[in-house]
Amino acid sequence: YIQGNERLLVHVKPERVLDNEVDEDKPDIVWKIDVQGGTVSVLSNFSQIPTDIGTEFNLGGKTIANYRIYLSGIIKDKHEIRFLYAPLEYDVGFTPENDIQFADSLFLMGTDTDALYKFNSYRLSYIYHFDKVGKVQFRLGFTAKIRDAETALTQGSRTESFTDVGFVPLIHLGAKIELTKKLSLDAEVEGSWAPQGYAFDNRLSLGYKINKNLTLSAGAGYLDGGANVPTVNTFARLFYGFGKVTYTIPFKKKKKKNKKLY
Numbered sequence: 034y035i036q037g038n039e040r041l042l043v044h045v046k047p048e049r050v051l052d053n054e055v056d057e058d059k060p061d062i063v064w065k066i067d068v069q070g071g072t073v074s075v076l077s078n079f080s081q082i083p084t085d086i087g088t089e090f091n092l093g094g095k096t097i098a099n100y101r102i103y104l105s106g107i108i109k110d111k112h113e114i115r116f117l118y119a120p121l122e123y124d125v126g127f128t129p130e131n132d133i134q135f136a137d138s139l140f141l142m143g144t145d146t147d148a149l150y151k152f153n154s155y156r157l158s159y160i161y162h163f164d165k166v167g168k169v170q171f172r173l174g175f176t177a178k179i180r181d182a183e184t185a186l187t188q189g190s191r192t193e194s195f196t197d198v199g200f201v202p203l204i205h206l207g208a209k210i211e212l213t214k215k216l217s218l219d220a221e222v223e224g225s226w227a228p229q230g231y232a233f234d235n236r237l238s239l240g241y242k243i244n245k246n247l248t249l250s251a252g253a254g255y256l257d258g259g260a261n262v263p264t265v266n267t268f269a270r271l272f273y274g275f276g277k278v279t280y281t282i283p284f285k286k287k288k289k290k291n292k293k294l295y
Contacts, residue, residue: 051212064112064282067103071275072096073121078150079259080184082195088133088162089266092184093149099124099273110162111176117156121271124149135186137192147254149185152269154178156223160205168212174205176223178232184267190277197265215242219250229269230260238277248279 077093160174216266224233238252259268
């Protein structure tokens with residue numbers, strides 16, 4: 034300001050700083066758990082063990098109850114780490130129309146035979162969520178799958194079993210379409226192909242958001258795959274319908290302090 038003939042420059046410093054608390058919308062990591070239950074129809078399930086001298090037989094035509102459990106951590110709405118536990122096991126009884134050479138034993142035709150089929154799947158996925166295009170959000174990722182498989186035949190006192198534990202890499206493709214604020218359509222494909230065999234797991238579901246922590250879904254899937262290697266020649270096709278509950282684990286909002294000068 035100007036006082037008389039003198040011009041004075043005054044430098045003012047704030048005497049106090051007030052803290053203003055602002056709620057953040059989301060934490061860095063959001064945790065979700067999905068529990069899926071329904072039925073699996075085994076359309077076909079052919080096995081030949083070993084490939085060179087074994088007899089091909091079919092354990093299809095069975096419908097069983099089934100479930101899956103997913104656990105996901107989504108980092109900043111972009112990076113998802115997902116674990117899946119998907120057990121599958123059933124028993125079936127049949128009477129062979131021909132002798133069956135299975136592993137090291139011969140199972141006779143016309144004799145009641147019990148079979149066990151198990152194919153438990155453990156999957157660890159990294160999935161990247163792209164920005165929305167309109168109401169559609171695409172995702173792309175990689176899945177490391179561990180299969181724990183077993184086929185066993187029992188006839189009288191004779192039992193033979195073949196187990197196979199191995200690693201299968203899969204590509205993950207997915208898309209979510211927001212139909213309304215509450216309703217959404219979700220599609221996923223996980224699969225891979227090699228000269229020895231292939232594996233594909235396709236799923237489509239319709240979800241209804243009850244609230245910010247709970248979503249109910251219903252859908253269907255198609256699982257197809259197998260391998261033809263010296264130890265085993267096996268391919269299976271399965272169709273499954275399911276209901277799913279998705280629960281987002283609640284979190285406490287962090288309060289961030291923004292300093293304002295007065």
